[in-house]
Amino acid sequence: MFNQPNLKNCDELPAELATFWEILQVDYQEAMRRLHSTKLSVKSLGALPTQDFISSLESLHIQVVDEGDIEVVLTDDYLQDGLAELNQKALQNQRPWMLVKPVGTTIWIGPIFYPYQTGCWECLAQRLRTNRPVETFIQKQRGSSIPLITSVAALPSTWQTGLKLAATEIAKWIVREGEKTLAGTLITFDTISIKTENHILVRRPQCSCCGHGSNYNSKPLPLVLESRKKTFTLDGGHRCFTPEETLKKHEHHISRITGVVHSLNQKEHTQNGAIHSYYSGHNFAMMFDGLYFLRQTVRGKSGGKGKTDIQAKVSALCEAIERYSGIFQGDEIRHKASYSNLKNLAIHPNACMDFSETQYRNRREWNANSELNQKVPEPFDEDREMDWTPIWSLTHQDFKYVPTAYCYYGYPREQNPDCWANSNGAAAGNTKEEAIFQGFMELVERDSVALWWYNRVQRPLVDLDSFDDPYLRVVKEYYKTINREIWVLDITGDLNIPTFVALSRRTDRKPEDIVFGFGSHFDPKIAILRAITEANQVLPAVLKVDSDGSTQYRLNDRVALDWWQTATLENQPYLVPDTRVKPKVYSDYPYLGSEDVREDVLTCVKLAEQHGMEVLVLDQTRPDIGLNVVKVIVPGMRHFWKRLAPGRLYDVPVELGWLSEPLQEHQLNPIPMFL
Incomplete structure (x- = not known):
C-alpha cells in the first residue's frame, strides 16, 4: 500500500498520500513542492x-x-x-x-x-x-x-x-x-x-x-492606581472580569511541563452542589533548600474555593500563580544596606512579624517542637548588611525598604535566618488594584482572627437567613446530611470591615472535628461567602471515615490533628456564640464599597491611616505571566499565626470593649492558629 512514489512525477503520487494532504486542505502537488523545498x-x-x-x-x-x-x-x-x-x-x-x-x-x-x-x-x-x-x-x-x-x-x-x-x-x-x-x-x-x-x-x-x-527590571517605579470599574461582584470578591474570562486568559499556564501551575484538580467530597473546591500544584510558599522544605514543596498545593465550580477553579489557578510570582528568581531589584544605615526608609521586619521578646528568648525550645509556619527566627541584627527590596507606600507616596528575605519565598537563607517570607497579604488580580484590595482584605481578616483567637473572646452569632442567599441554605442543608452543624460568628475588628468566622463540628460522635474558615470584605455578603467557602475548603480533610466511624485525617499537620481530635465547644468556649447579645443580621453591616476598585483601595489606605498604620505594596507581577500579583504589608497588623509582640493583639480588644483590660502574654490562647 505504501510504496514510495516517483519523486520526479507528482502525478504518480499514491492516492493515499495525496488524500492525506488534501484532507489537510493542501493540494498534493503543492504539498510535495513544499516538502522538497x-x-x-x-x-x-x-x-x-x-x-x-x-x-x-x-x-x-x-x-x-x-x-x-x-x-x-x-x-x-x-x-x-x-x-x-x-x-x-x-x-x-x-x-x-x-x-x-x-x-x-x-x-x-x-x-x-x-x-x-x-x-x-x-x-x-x-x-x-x-x-x-x-x-x-x-x-x-x-x-x-x-x-x-x-x-x-x-x-x-x-x-x-x-x-x-x-x-x-x-x-x-x-x-x-x-x-x-x-x-x-x-x-x-x-x-x-x-x-x-x-x-x-x-x-x-x-x-x-x-x-x-x-535590564527589564532595572529600577523601581512608583505605583499609580487607575480607575477600574467592577463588572463581577457575585462570588469571591469584586472583580473587573468574570471568572470565565480570567480562566480563558490564564489557563495556558496549567501544564506539568511548561506551566507555572503543575495541575488543577477538583477535591474529593465536592460533587454535592454545596462545596466547590479545587487544588493546584505546587504551593511554593515554603520553598527553600533542604530535604524538609523539598518535601513541603512537592506535597504542597494551592487551593481555591467559591460558591460555584468556576469560581473555585479560577481561585485555585490564581492562588498558584500568586505563589509562583512570589518566588525569588534572582532578577528582583535589591539594595544592599543595613537597617541602621537606611534609617527611617527601612521597615523593621519585626514590625511586620510581631514576635515578642519572650518568643525570641525561648525560640530554640519552641522551634524544636513546632511546625514550620510557627517557628521563630533569630533576633534581627540592625547593623548587618543585607538585601532590601523597595516597596511603594500608598500612604506616603514614596518608596520604603523591606528585607528581601521577607518579600520573596526561597530567598537564599542564612544558616540562622532572622526573617523569611509568608503569603499573608499576597494576592492576585485581573488588575493591580484588584490584587491590592484582595491583599488588604486578607490582612484585615488575619488581624481580626488573631484578636479573637488569642484573646479567646466570645463573639455574636450571625443570622445567615437574613442574608437571603439560596447558596447559604444549600450549605446548611448539606451539612445536616453529613451530621454536622455550621454557624458563623462576627469577629469584625476596629477597622469596621465586616469579618466573619464560619465554624462547623461533627454532631453524631466524638471527636467533634471542628473546622473553620474566615472572610473579610467591604461587602458583608462576600465576607460571609468567603468564610463559608473556606470552611468548605477545609472540610474534606475530616470527611473520610473508617467503617467504625472514626476519622481518617487528610492532613499531617501536628497542631491541626491535635485540634481535630481534642477540641470541643466545651473546652474552647470562644467558638460558641455570645448569647448575651442579639444575633447580627445583614442590615447591621455597612457597605463600604464603591463602583470602582481604585476607590476601594483608597478607602483601605484611609482606614489604615486613621488607625496609625501605613499601607505598603510590593508589585510581584512577573512579565511572562500577565496576572497581577502584589504583596500588601501593613506593619502592626497581626498575622493569625502565633506572633505575640505588644500592640494591637492586646490593645484593640480593650478598645472594642471585648475585654475590660489587656491580657498578659501568658494568658493568651496557647493553641496556635494552624491554617
Whole structure:
C-alpha cells in the first residue's frame, strides 16, 4: 500500500498520500513542492542514534542535509548539556530549531523555537527546572548541572512510534506553512494511556537569552492606581472580569511541563452542589533548600474555593500563580544596606512579624517542637548588611525598604535566618488594584482572627437567613446530611470591615472535628461567602471515615490533628456564640464599597491611616505571566499565626470593649492558629 512514489512525477503520487494532504486542505502537488523545498538537519544530544529518524523524514520526502533551514535535535532530556549552546547559536543566526524526545513512556515533540518570536530554549528550561523540584534539589546538592535522565523506558515499537510521530508532525508543519502548530508548542504522547496533550511555551520578556535580561527590571517605579470599574461582584470578591474570562486568559499556564501551575484538580467530597473546591500544584510558599522544605514543596498545593465550580477553579489557578510570582528568581531589584544605615526608609521586619521578646528568648525550645509556619527566627541584627527590596507606600507616596528575605519565598537563607517570607497579604488580580484590595482584605481578616483567637473572646452569632442567599441554605442543608452543624460568628475588628468566622463540628460522635474558615470584605455578603467557602475548603480533610466511624485525617499537620481530635465547644468556649447579645443580621453591616476598585483601595489606605498604620505594596507581577500579583504589608497588623509582640493583639480588644483590660502574654490562647 505504501510504496514510495516517483519523486520526479507528482502525478504518480499514491492516492493515499495525496488524500492525506488534501484532507489537510493542501493540494498534493503543492504539498510535495513544499516538502522538497525544505531542508532539515538532524543532530543528537545524548546517546540516541539518528539514522532511523532520518529514514522516517526521507520517507515523507523531506530533505535531510548537514546545514538545513531548520535543525531538529533528538535528545533523551530537554535539559541535556549542550542545548544551551545550541540555543545561543540559533539566536545569533536567527535560525529556527526543534527538539524531539522519542524515548520514555511519554514522547515529546517540539517546540519549534523561532528566534525572538517564540520562547527560546532558556525560557523552556526555566519552566522545566521549576517543575522538577526533586531533580533541581539533587543537582544543587551535587553542584552539578547534568540532568538526571529519567526517560529510559522504551520498546522498539515506542521508539519507532516516537520517531514517526515526530516526522509526521514535521511534515504537517512544512506542508501547512501558514499554521505553525509546533511553534512555541510542545506536544506529548503518552504511550501508556494513548493520550496527547499540548503544552504552551511562553516567551519570557525577562529571559537572559531572548529577552531583556536584567535590564527589564532595572529600577523601581512608583505605583499609580487607575480607575477600574467592577463588572463581577457575585462570588469571591469584586472583580473587573468574570471568572470565565480570567480562566480563558490564564489557563495556558496549567501544564506539568511548561506551566507555572503543575495541575488543577477538583477535591474529593465536592460533587454535592454545596462545596466547590479545587487544588493546584505546587504551593511554593515554603520553598527553600533542604530535604524538609523539598518535601513541603512537592506535597504542597494551592487551593481555591467559591460558591460555584468556576469560581473555585479560577481561585485555585490564581492562588498558584500568586505563589509562583512570589518566588525569588534572582532578577528582583535589591539594595544592599543595613537597617541602621537606611534609617527611617527601612521597615523593621519585626514590625511586620510581631514576635515578642519572650518568643525570641525561648525560640530554640519552641522551634524544636513546632511546625514550620510557627517557628521563630533569630533576633534581627540592625547593623548587618543585607538585601532590601523597595516597596511603594500608598500612604506616603514614596518608596520604603523591606528585607528581601521577607518579600520573596526561597530567598537564599542564612544558616540562622532572622526573617523569611509568608503569603499573608499576597494576592492576585485581573488588575493591580484588584490584587491590592484582595491583599488588604486578607490582612484585615488575619488581624481580626488573631484578636479573637488569642484573646479567646466570645463573639455574636450571625443570622445567615437574613442574608437571603439560596447558596447559604444549600450549605446548611448539606451539612445536616453529613451530621454536622455550621454557624458563623462576627469577629469584625476596629477597622469596621465586616469579618466573619464560619465554624462547623461533627454532631453524631466524638471527636467533634471542628473546622473553620474566615472572610473579610467591604461587602458583608462576600465576607460571609468567603468564610463559608473556606470552611468548605477545609472540610474534606475530616470527611473520610473508617467503617467504625472514626476519622481518617487528610492532613499531617501536628497542631491541626491535635485540634481535630481534642477540641470541643466545651473546652474552647470562644467558638460558641455570645448569647448575651442579639444575633447580627445583614442590615447591621455597612457597605463600604464603591463602583470602582481604585476607590476601594483608597478607602483601605484611609482606614489604615486613621488607625496609625501605613499601607505598603510590593508589585510581584512577573512579565511572562500577565496576572497581577502584589504583596500588601501593613506593619502592626497581626498575622493569625502565633506572633505575640505588644500592640494591637492586646490593645484593640480593650478598645472594642471585648475585654475590660489587656491580657498578659501568658494568658493568651496557647493553641496556635494552624491554617
